[in-house]
Amino acid sequence: MKKLILIMALLAPLSMRSQNATLSIDTILHYFRTSTAVEAYYKMQETELSLNYKFLYYNDSVKKYMLKLFDVKMYQEYEIRKEKEKVERNVTFVNVLVKDLVQNKNFYDSIVADTSRYRIYADSAINENIASYREQVERNTLYPFTSVLEMLVCIPYPEVYTHLKRYWKESGKEEYRRLLILLGDPEAQQSFDKEVALFVKTKGKSIDGLTMLREIESVSSTSYGLRKMIEVLPITVMIEPISDFETQFNCEALSSLITRVNYYQDWSGVDLTKGLSLPRSYDDCDDLLKGRDNVIKATQELMKVYDKEQAYWRVNMPYNKK
Numbered sequence: 329m330k331k332l333i334l335i336m337a338l339l340a341p342l343s344m345r346s347q348n349a350t351l352s353i354d355t356i357l358h359y360f361r362t363s364t365a366v367e368a369y370y371k372m373q374e375t376e377l378s379l380n381y382k383f384l385y386y387n388d389s390v391k392k393y394m395l396k397l398f399d400v401k402m403y404q405e406y407e408i409r410k411e412k413e414k415v416e417r418n419v420t421f422v423n424v425l426v427k428d429l430v431q432n433k434n435f436y437d438s439i440v441a442d443t444s445r446y447r448i449y450a451d452s453a454i455n456e457n458i459a460s461y462r463e464q465v466e467r468n469t470l471y472p473f474t475s476v477l478e479m480l481v482c483i484p485y486p487e488v489y490t491h492l493k494r495y496w497k498e499s500g501k502e503e504y505r506r507l508l509i510l511l512g513d514p515e516a517q518q519s520f521d522k523e524v525a526l527f528v529k530t531k532g533k534s535i536d537g538l539t540m541l542r543e544i545e546s547v548s549s550t551s552y553g554l555r556k557m558i559e560v561l562p563i564t565v566m567i568e569p570i571s572d573f574e575t576q577f578n579c580e581a582l583s584s585l586i587t588r589v590n591y592y593q594d595w596s597g598v599d600l601t602k603g604l605s606l607p608r609s610y611d612d613c614d615d616l617l618k619g620r621d622n623v624i625k626a627t628q629e630l631m632k633v634y635d636k637e638q639a640y641w642r643v644n645m646p647y648n649k650k
Contacts, residue, residue, distance in 0.1 A: 350377045350378065351372065351375060351377035351378065351379055351380075353383075353384075353387060353389070353390060356368075356372065356379075356384075356390055356393075357389060357390065357393070359371045359372060360393035360396070361393075364402055364405075364406065365393060365394075365396035365397045365399065365402060366397065366402055366403060366406050366473070366476065367406070368393070369397060369476050369479065372479075373475075373479075379479075379482075381482045381483050382640070384483050385483050385484070385485065385640075385641060391483075391485060394480065394483060394485070395485070395487055397472055397476050397480060398472055398487075398491050400469065400470060400471060400472065403469055403472060403473060404462075404465050404466055404469050407465050407469060408458060408461060408462050408465055411458065411461050411465075412454065412458050415454055415457060415458070416454060422450050422453065422454060425450070425453035425454060425456075425457055426439075426446070426449050426450055426453045428453070429449060429452060429453040429456065430449065470499075471495050471499070474503055477492065477503075477504075477507055478507070481507050481510050481511060484511055484641040484642075484645075485641075486644050486645060486646055488511070489508070489511050489513065489645055489646060489647075490646060492504050492507050492508050492511065493508060493513065496508055496516065505519060505520070506543070506546055506547060509547045509550070509552065509553070510547055510549065510550060511645065512550070512552070512638075512642055512645060512647070513647060514647055517552055520543075520547075520556070521556075523535065523540075523543075524540075524544070524556050524559055524560060527540050527560060527563070528559060528560060528562065528563065531563060531564075531565070532563040532564070532565035532577055533565070536567075537563065537565045537566075537567040537577045538567045538568065538569060540560065541560075541567065541569075541577065541580060541581060541584070544556045544557050544560065544581075545557075545584055548584070548588060549634070550634055550638065551630075551631035551632070551634045551635050554585070554588065554627050554630060554631050554634070555631065557581055557584060557585055557627075558585075558624055558627060560577070560578075560581055561578050561581055561582065561620065561624075562578065563577045563578055563581075564576050564577060564578055565577045567580060575611075575613060576613055578617070579613040579616045579617065582607070582616040582617070582619075582620060582623050583610045583611075583616060585623050585624075585626075585627045586606055586607060586610065586616075586623055587610070588627070588630060589601070589606065589623070589626045589627060589630055590606075592630055592633070598633065600626045600629040600630050600633070601622070601625075601626045601629075602625070602626075602629065604622040604625060604626060605619070605622060606619055606622055606623060606626060607619035607623070
């Protein structure tokens with residue numbers, strides 16, 4: 329269970345990820361102006377400084393560059409360039425490519441002895457290899473990198489939602505549905521509602537319990553996700569969050585909710601318990617079940633906070649403009 333709690337501690341809600349930020353707007357703009365958008369993204373990730381996502385949301389200069397992260401061609405060229413650099417550094421592999429190209433040992437030996445000639449054949453062999461790799465990339469890289477989309481969801485421009493909606497419709501991939509749920513998309517939520525309802529109806533037999541728990545946790549930075557976690561509390565099937573360690577599903581779900589509540593309280597100083605006592609142990613199933621009602625009440629308070637903190641961007645979402 330402790331491993332799962334550790335994961336939960338990293339899953340801060342969108343509103344919390346924007347705090348204590350020190351990476352300046354000027355630095356972010358410098359990254360974008362001197363690099364491709366995807367390279368600028370990696371530079372931001374590499375710094376130890378955090379981002380103030382709410383501040384970025386309202387900065388039009390930054391938004392213009394952030395939206396360049398939806399250029400799929402840029403990702404393709406980035407992958408191809410990185411692959412070419414990797415091949416060029418691998419002298420042994422380049423030799424193999426040259427041998428395959430000339431297909432004559434004596435001729436190969438002769439060009440190896442001549443550095444300038446070898447360079448010509450090496451460049452040709454590398455380019456032929458990269459041409460094949462390009463076909464693969466253009467066939468498989470059809471959307472922005474998921475890690476980039478994860479960041480963009482934290483700066484929830486309406487355009488981010490629109491792109492993700494199209495990606496989900498085109499591909500049907502669960503990762504896009506999950507990101508849409510974080511952005512409050514009614515259709516994505518309804519789709520997940522059906523899975524959760526079936527899970528409850530079948531008493532946890534419709535899908536692996538740990539899988540369901542992780543899916544709900546991945547959207548629990550919203551009041552919707554917390555509500556889904558409360559809905560599955562009746563489930564008592566056994567799961568193994570850590571190898572060779574079994575626990576009841578509902579106990580792990582309660583532990584997850586307590587982690588959320590405590591994490592927010594410690595970070596913000598806001599008392600969500602309203603004087604109620606929560607279970608002190610994350611691992612004692614009996615203790616967790618005894619405190620179930622208080623955990624639910626504290627979670628409901630957190631849901632109100634999430635709704636209030638995320639209202640500034642939700643109001644601008646396309647699904648609220650109809």
